[in-house]
Amino acid sequence: xxGSAMAFALGLLVAAPAPAEDWPDVxxxxxxxxxxxxxxxxxxxxxxxxxxxxxxxxLDQVKAFYRDQWGRAMADTPHRGxxxxxxxxxxxxxxxxxxxxxxxxATRAQIGVMALPKRAPEAAALxxxxxxxxxxxxxxxxxxxDTPARVRTLSMVNRYSPLQNSNFYQRSLLSKGYQASPVGxxxxxxxxxxxxxxxxxxxxxxxxxxxxxxxxxxxxxxE
Numbered sequence: 001x002x003g004s005a006m007a008f009a010l011g012l013l014v015a016a017p018a019p020a021e022d023w024p025d026v027x028x029x030x031x032x033x034x035x036x037x038x039x040x041x042x043x044x045x046x047x048x049x050x051x052x053x054x055x056x057x058x059l060d061q062v063k064a065f066y067r068d069q070w071g072r073a074m075a076d077t078p079h080r081g082x083x084x085x086x087x088x089x090x091x092x093x094x095x096x097x098x099x100x101x102x103x104x105x106a107t108r109a110q111i112g113v114m115a116l117p118k119r120a121p122e123a124a125a126l127x128x129x130x131x132x133x134x135x136x137x138x139x140x141x142x143x144x145x146d147t148p149a150r151v152r153t154l155s156m157v158n159r160y161s162p163l164q165n166s167n168f169y170q171r172s173l174l175s176k177g178y179q180a181s182p183v184g185x186x187x188x189x190x191x192x193x194x195x196x197x198x199x200x201x202x203x204x205x206x207x208x209x210x211x212x213x214x215x216x217x218x219x220x221x222x223e
């Protein structure tokens with residue numbers, strides 16, 4: 001849910017988020033098989049739900065199906081080698097995205113339904129309450145409201161090595177009373193990735209950091 005579709009959706013911020021039971025239905029092509037990914041989550045401050053399906057037809061036919069449903073109001077945007085369709089509901093309370101990936105005579109789809117708020121979430125709220133090294137950018141902050149523990153996942157990136165990130169979180173979390181449980185091989189200066197788990201009572205945090213072409217990506221899962 002990034003890129004031009006998200007930017008377009010934020011330009012439609014005209015209504016308060018709807019309650020979880022008020023999500024609009026999203027049509028799917030005949031013969032499609034799918035599942036709910038999250039019935040209610042908060043993605044970067046926006047209330048959303050997500051699902052996916054596989055349809056037994058080529059991508060162009062799936063696109064044509066949504067064109068028939070939504071008409072000229074449908075946005076059709078190439079996105080990272082995939083096709084991203086977008087549509088605002090008539091009451092302007094929700095924005096729907098359908099990301100399509102062709103697989104021969106079949107098509108995989110990811111559906112996102114976003115409740116449009118009155119104001120865009122503040123960027124400073126992303127990652128709030130979770131320690132980060134200086135200069136760390138928070139790309140995604142997701143809270144799953146349909147899980148008992150309301151699991152939160154943070155995706156971040158910075159210029160430090162996996163070892164530096166690993167040491168930072170070890171110091172930070174141990175100082176808060178967590179116990180560490182290393183995952184896999186010991187983290188070293190030459191490591192391309194490092195992972196650890198931390199626990200305190202019934203609280204659990206896992207942190208992994210990996211080198212990428214744009215820096216080090218850090219994924220934190222907080223339970």
